[in-house]
Amino acid sequence: MELFIQQLLNGLTVGSVYSLVALGLTLVYGILHIPNFAHGALYMMGGYVTLTAMTKLGLPYGLAIIVSMAAVGLLGVLMERLVFYPLRDAPPLHDKIAAIGILLFLEAFAQFVWGADYQTMPTPYGDVVNIFGFTLTIQRILIIASAVVIMVLLYIFLKKTFIGASIIAMAQNREGANLVGINTNKVAMLTFLLSGSLAALAASLASPINLVFPGMGHLVILKAFVIIILGGMGSIPGAIVGGYILGFSESLGATYVSNDYKDIIAFVILVIILTVKPNGLFAKEGR
Amino acid sequence: MKKRKWSIAAMIAAVMMFMLAACNSSPSNNNASGGNNSGGSGGEAGTVNIGYSGPLSGPAAYYGQRTLNGLKMAAEEINNSGGFEVKGKKYKINIVSLDDKYLPNETAANAKRLVQEHHTPIIFTPHSGGVMALQVFNQTDNFIIAAYTSEPKITQTGNKLTVRIPPRYDGYIPTFTDYAMKRFGKKLAALPTATQYGKDWTEKLLPYWEKQGGKVVYKSSIDFTKDTDFFTIVTNALKEKPDVLFIGGASEPTAKVAKQARELGFKGGFIIMDQAKLDEMKRVTGSYDMLEGSIGVMPLIESDEPAVPDFVKNYRAKFNEDPGSEAAYNYLALYAFVEAMKAAGTVDDPQAIREHMNDGLKNIPEEKKVYNVPSIGEDGGFESEIVVAAVENGEIVPIELKQ
Secondary structure, three states: OHHHHHHHHHHHHHHHHHHHHHHHHHHHHHHHOOOOOOHHHHHHHHHHHHHHHHHOOOOOHHHHHHHHHHHHHHHHHHHHHHHHOOOOOOOHHHHHHHHHHHHHHHHHHHHHHHOOOOEOOOOOOOOEEEEOOEEEEHHHHHHHHHHHHHHHHHHHHHHHOHHHHHHHHHHHOHHHHHHOOOOHHHHHHHHHHHHHHHHHHHHHHHHHHOOEOOOOHHHHHHHHHHHHHHHOOOOHHHHHHHHHHHHHHHHHHHHHOOHHHHHHHHHHHHHHHHHHOOOOOOOOOOO | OHHHHHHHHHHHHHHHHHHHHHHHOOOOOOOOOOOOOOOOOOOOOEEEEEEEEEOOOOOOHHHHHHHHHHHHHHHHHHHHOOOEEEOOEEEEEEEEEEEOOOOHHHHHHHHHHHHHHHOOOEEEEOOHHHHHHHHOOHHHHOOEEEEOOOOHHHHOOOOOOEEEOOOOHHHOHHHHHHHHHHHOOOEEEEEOEOOHHHHHHHHHHHHHHHHOOOEEEEEOOEOOOOOOOOHHHHHHHHOOOOOEEEEOOOHHHHHHHHHHHHHOOOOOEEEEOOOOOHHHHHHHHOOHHHHOOEEEEOOHHHOOOOOHHHHHHHHHHHHOOOOOHHHHHHHHHHHHHHHHHHHHOOOOOHHHHHHOHHHHHHHOOHHHOOOOOOOEOOOOEEOOOOOEEEEEOOEEEEEOOOO
8 A cells, every 4th residue: 555655656746747748738739730749859958948047057946947937938939930930831741840850959959058968957855755654855746736736827827817718719720719809929929938838847847856968858758749649639638637647557557567568558548548539538529 | 822832842941951950960070081091101191090980969979979088089199199100101090980879770871881981990889789780791891890888799799800898797797796795685676777788787687696595576677768757666676675776777867766766765785787887876966875885887087097097187178077987998999909000010901900909908008008908808808807896885995806
């Protein structure tokens, strides 16, 4: 039982990171209707910007995360303006190729600027805490707590504010949104800003328990794709639930089945869910 | 409408160019203008092109970069001192480096290119997969593979033009086992990296551990390219209450595994695969305290070879970081090859160079001997003295080798 709860906590930690990454990915999918392959690169840039802000500018961890969220959010906007906006009338394939191009560019860029080696992100919250005999570090509690807070805030933003509603409107029907007077340009930029910030936040939270290196985006991006397919492409609750499903299936699968098969377990779950609900758990009806 | 199509096409072309440019940016220091290492009589200084194919981009780029740094440093030192003389003719060294992204098929393609375009008599490659790919054709294409890998298999195939630079990893196993078992106990959990190399290591270590009366309580592997967090797997390993953890892979993620094991309350020792280096792991954990009871390869900067302090100083000045054995062994190997060329009296006959490797190793200037490698075996492996170290009371202590 003890082991089970410890593994639930472990699953909750990784699940939170996965969910944050998947949220950004699913938001952009709603706008572009293509998977943004460069999202993993934004995650990686988030890790590096936070690290640089901490080591070079001497900012405290919390402030560095905010700087990083702003910087990577702007990078997302820049991506939209320079690459995806000019391609808005091109066939979808062009968007995909462009996204891969951005991915390669950003990885090479990070290696050029920060070097290829692994770097460690220090955290002021590295202490170990034991709660009822379960081991967590404060950093892990922070990951779980901030993920939940951000998800709630995002949900309120999308459901209760006008700008949030316009993002959803545009995801549902771009031309329709345009017809009722929504500035689709602004909304697209805003979506990329949110998506980049979420990626940066996820990377900044997860980096202290792993490392910062140019290929770090690969750790999460494939899983984020699995999550948004599982949860329904473009669905916000789908990304959140999907993230935790994947986190738990990895930690519990590794414990009770076999560590070597934990990826297979995650994909078997994906197959089962897609068999029952071919469009994913929270797919929107009528689209 | 037509115009728009063109502008989009141009855009995509531009993006593609960007991609290509990005891909090619890393291995661009090969400004060799073809091979002129004909070694004929007359003429002024000649150039010997030495090939290198290793990971210079992607997840293992830091590793490829460090191995290449060792070569570059040796080449620069040799060139700055006026080159070297073979049969009355002066030669300089030019390192031609190509990126293979850690992929054996790319290593093979690179090697073909190096041999055909640059006539390299020697090609360095720092991974066992690449070495095996090259062994398919290196004897017919006539070049020496300078293999920086401790995989014993590569020198067991009878390839006559393979030189293995670091010691075989199975040399470490008795000492590691003995030390960890005596100090901590008989229960071992194995959590190495999920690469082929990690698997081979595990397959050598575990049977030996059991033969010595030990017990393997948990066995799995960690894929550092896929796992964000190691808490799950470490929790599972620790529930079997092991006395010793076998970990390994690149230094930094390995250090994270050790750190997370300590966070989860592990009090035992670590057996650390030779790929990870204690000093590099310390940079991640902050101090040696967390690595108490680890046994692994002696970190270069702690080594007491007389040539080491100078090497460390020069390397720090040039690359702004502490050198590891990757750089040092490749540095040493290039000196050995140059001396072997001198002894063989040729710069373009790989067979003759290989035959004179023993002289080459002997003639390395004392002040360049960062490791003591007295000879090369029949099989092509450097017969280095293995130096093992453990962390005791927060300090690196050399450990006597068990025969």
